[in-house]
Amino acid sequence: xxxxxxxxxxxxxxxxxxxxxxxxxxxxxxxxxxxxxxxxxxxxxxxxxxxxxxxxxxxxxxxxxxxxxxxxxxxxxxxxxxxxxxxxxxxxxxxxxxxxxxxxxxxxxxxxxxxxxxxxxxxxxxxxxxxxxxxxxxxxxxxxxxxxxxxxxxxxxxxxxxxxxxxxxxxxxxxxxxxxxxxxxxxxxxxxxxxxxxxxxxxxxxxxxxxxxxxxxxxxxxxxxxxxxxxxxxxxxxxxxxxxxxxxxxxxxxxxxxxxxxxxxxxxxxxxxxxxxxxxxxxxxxxxxxxxxxxxxxxxxxxxxxxxxxxxxxxxxxxxxxxxxxxxxxxxxxxxxxxxxxxxxxxxxxxxxxxxxxxxxxxxxxxxxxxxxxxxxxxxxxxxxxxxxxxxxxxxxxxxxxxxxxxxxxxxxxxxxxxxxxxxxxxxxxxxxxxxxxxxxxxxxxxxxxxxxxxxxxxxxxxxxxxxxxxxxxxxxxxxxxxxxxxxxxxxxxxxxxxxxxxxxxxxxxxxxxxxxxxxxxxxxxxxxxxxxxxxxxxxxxxxxxxxxxxxxxxxxxxxxxxxxxxxxxxxxxxxxxxxxxxxxxxxxxxxxxxxxxxxxxxxxxxxxxxxxxxxxxxxxxxxxxxxxxxxxxxxxxxxxxxxxxxxxxxxxx
Numbered sequence: 001x002x003x004x005x006x007x008x009x010x011x012x013x014x015x016x017x018x019x020x021x022x023x024x025x026x027x028x029x030x031x032x033x034x035x036x037x038x039x040x041x042x043x044x045x046x047x048x049x050x051x052x053x054x055x056x057x058x059x060x061x062x063x064x065x066x067x068x069x070x071x072x073x074x075x076x077x078x079x080x081x082x083x084x085x086x087x088x089x090x091x092x093x094x095x096x097x098x099x100x101x102x103x104x105x106x107x108x109x110x111x112x113x114x115x116x117x118x119x120x121x122x123x124x125x126x127x128x129x130x131x132x133x134x135x136x137x138x139x140x141x142x143x144x145x146x147x148x149x150x151x152x153x154x155x156x157x158x159x160x161x162x163x164x165x166x167x168x169x170x171x172x173x174x175x176x177x178x179x180x181x182x183x184x185x186x187x188x189x190x191x192x193x194x195x196x197x198x199x200x201x202x203x204x205x206x207x208x209x210x211x212x213x214x215x216x217x218x219x220x221x222x223x224x225x226x227x228x229x230x231x232x233x234x235x236x237x238x239x240x241x242x243x244x245x246x247x248x249x250x251x252x253x254x255x256x257x258x259x260x261x262x263x264x265x266x267x268x269x270x271x272x273x274x275x276x277x278x279x280x281x282x283x284x285x286x287x288x289x290x291x292x293x294x295x296x297x298x299x300x301x302x303x304x305x306x307x308x309x310x311x312x313x314x315x316x317x318x319x320x321x322x323x324x325x326x327x328x329x330x331x332x333x334x335x336x337x338x339x340x341x342x343x344x345x346x347x348x349x350x351x352x353x354x355x356x357x358x359x360x361x362x363x364x365x366x367x368x369x370x371x372x373x374x375x376x377x378x379x380x381x382x383x384x385x386x387x388x389x390x391x392x393x394x395x396x397x398x399x400x401x402x403x404x405x406x407x408x409x410x411x412x413x414x415x416x417x418x419x420x421x422x423x424x425x426x427x428x429x430x431x432x433x434x435x436x437x438x439x440x441x442x443x444x445x446x447x448x449x450x451x452x453x454x455x456x457x458x459x460x461x462x463x464x465x466x467x468x469x470x471x472x473x474x475x476x477x478x479x480x481x482x483x484x485x486x487x488x489x490x491x492x493x494x495x496x497x498x499x500x501x502x503x504x505x506x507x508x509x510x511x512x513x514x515x516x517x518x519x520x521x522x523x524x525x526x527x528x529x530x531x532x533x534x535x536x537x538x539x540x541x542x543x544x545x546x547x548x549x550x551x552x553x554x555x556x557x558x559x560x561x562x563x564x565x566x567x568x569x570x571x572x573x574x575x576x577x578x579x580x581x582x583x584x585x586x587x588x589x590x591x592x593x594x595x596x597x598x599x600x601x602x603x604x605x606x607x608x609x610x611x612x613x614x615x616x617x618x619x620x621x622x623x624x625x626x627x628x629x630x631x632x633x634x635x636x637x638x639x640x641x642x643x644x645x646x647x648x649x650x651x652x653x654x
Contacts (some may be wrong), residue, residue: 029065032057036068051076055083059090066094081111089120097124108140115146119155126159134159136167150176161190185213192221212238216245223252245273252276259292265643277305285321291523293318294327306338311345320356322518322626323599328353331360342366344408348376355384358597359627373405379412380542386420394420415445422452429463432531443473450479454486455608462486465595477508489560513603515580515627519591526583535587542586548575549620558609581610581627589621597624605629 026032036054039045045054051072058069073079075089078086084107091100104121107113107195111120118141125134138147138156146152147420154177160169169190173183191200195220204210204218215238222231233248235241266280278299284293292481297315300307307315310471319328332350340346347370350397354363367373367381377400378401385394398417401407409417414437421430430449434441446468453462461481469479481504487495503509525532533539559572581602588598606614618625 009580021223026057029063032063045075046077055086059086061425064094066090081114084111085116085120088117092120092124095518097127100124110619112144115149115151119151122155122159126162129163131163131165134163150178153250157183158186161186161193164194166190166194166196181209181214185217188214189217192217195225195229197221212240212242212245213543216242216248219245220248223255224246224529226256228252228256228258231398233397243271243273247279247560250279254279254286257287259283259287259289259373274305274308275487278308278310278314281311285318287313290318290321291518303342312340313345313349314331316353320353323626324518325357325359325597328357331555342370343372345376348380351380351384353379355387356628360384365431375407375410377406382413382416386416386423389423391420391424411442414439417449418445419448425456425626427452427458432460443469443476446472447478449480454482457487457490459490459566480508481510511603513580513602513604515584515600517584517588517600524587526580529581530580530583531580534591538590539586541591543577543582546586546617548617554611558612579607579610582613585614585617585653597626600627602627602629
């Protein structure tokens with residue numbers, strides 16, 4: 001390490017005879033800071049070599065201290081073009097491209113930029129995606145004679161390619177004489193980004209030479225275009241695969257829904273990085289393979305990899321899908337121990353996870369602990385309160401967001417408010433809220449009104465809402481199902497037949513109800529009247545016990561929830577008793593240890609009778625029972641119940 005002479009002995013030197021070799025050989029951050037302090041103390045900072053060298057050292061990638069670099073730049077009295085170029089590059093390389101472009105605007109009032117300045121600011125435009133500003137700089141380059149400079153042209157091809165202006169990129173490319181592999185790659189990448197994969201393939205064949213990136217760009221482009229088999233064929237032909245190409249192939253498989261092939265490829269990789277883990281976890285979550293996403297996350301931790309914010313967002317979403325509160329609490333604890341801030345999307349994800357896992361108290365605790373609340377946090381807590389049927393609290397937070405925090409409600413916020421009102425039976429108020437919204441309502445909001453009308457037997461409002469859904473999104477199968485169910489619950493069988501005929505003509509079909517319980521790492525699934533489970537005998541015995549206990553507490557089955565034209569009350573009661581969630585509850589009572597919540601996932605909404613039965617069974621057996629609906633029409637619904645808490649079922653749009 002460089003040893004500096006004490007200040008009092010160095011003060012004898014004047015700028016003209018200073019040992020400038022100290023500045024020339026200095027490279028470590030501590031040495032640079034010492035020399036910086038010395039230059040200010042001895043008033044030699046304004047020596048042109050000293051200030052320039054300090055700026056260059058702080059801007060060097062090895063030190064890369066943008067704050068000190070800007071401080072030096074601002075103190076230089078006579079700035080040269082080299083000084084401007086150095087600080088602009090430092091900003092762009094540190095992902096502050098906007099500030100770099102602002103400095104460039106100041107520069108052109110003092111100097112004409114050169115072939116070092118222009119590529120740098122064009123690169124900044126590419127990173128920001130500001131193609132219009134890039135075109136202005138392109139025009140300036142032509143005007144001052146740098147239009148044919150190879151570095152300027154290369155940066156223009158890259159900028160136009162990344163910004164989607166592929167015709168402009170091709171025009172610059174075709175006008176160039178010397179084209180290296182980087183330039184070819186930029187153009188191929190541009191065509192792949194624009195979906196012009198055939199042209200990208202043609203250019204790939206025309207390339208005089210290729211590198212690993214050339215292959216990877218095409219693999220990634222083919223994968224993103226849905227041509228996964230072609231991508232794999234090219235991937236297998238690669239002479240040398242890099243980590244980026246492996247990750248691109250895994251991403252392609254996950255996006256196409258082929259998570260088995262993605263996993264197979266994952267285990268063939270020579271090494272995994274954070275991107276690999278994120279692709280696997282997010283890919284599983286995207287494909288609804290929540291258990292696999294959570295397992296992959298814990299495998300990642302076991303092997304010593306540190307997750308990023310993106311990793312945690314994906315795994316928290318998977319935990320929400322499974323409604324496994326214990327895993328969610330563990331991840332929350334891990335985040336706190338490892339210093340992850342909750343001010344951004346992580347806070348939103350945690351609130352959503354706790355709410356969807358049936359623990360609104362923890363969701364509120366997280367929300368209140370966030371110092372700088374953003375729109376996403378408000379959205380998550382309002383949705384969460386709605387999930388748990390807390391109508392007054394939902395209204396309170398909605399009003400607080402507008403009046404105290406001055407946040408303008410979005411369409412999603414209005415959707416949450418409408419959903420809360422519908423669940424509470426305030427359908428006229430919900431209808432008025434929709435009609436007076438400053439934003440045009442979407443199908444999700446109209447579906448909330450239709451769902452509320454179906455639950456509360458308001459045929460006129462339900463028909464009004466259904467008509468609006470059909471106007472904005474006629475392909476919404478859930479609209480026809482809810483409308484049919486609403487008519488069936490009211491005994492209007494002619495209208496049921498009419499709606500079902502409409503569905504048949506339009507090729508719509510309703511998926512059968514399915515409920516599942518995760519137990520000891522295995523997902524146990526049940527459909528209506530299921531007899532395929534190994535514990536069928538025990539399950540139906542438990543259901544008989546449940547039936548007797550329900551009778552003892554005075555439960556009367558709500559046969560209006562039978563949506564089939566069945567004669568006789570006993571037959572209707574028998575149909576209700578075999579609903580899939582009842583089988584899942586019976587399985588849970590048999591297998592899940594007392595004190596541990598029984599968490600059930602269902603692909604469709606929960607009928608009112610099953611909701612009432614779940615509440616009663618929770619009290620009868622002193623067990624906490626939570627049902628999470630993953631209904632694709634209105635994706636998340638939670639029934640959070642226990643002997644200590646009586647919450648209403650709800651359906652909340654994602």
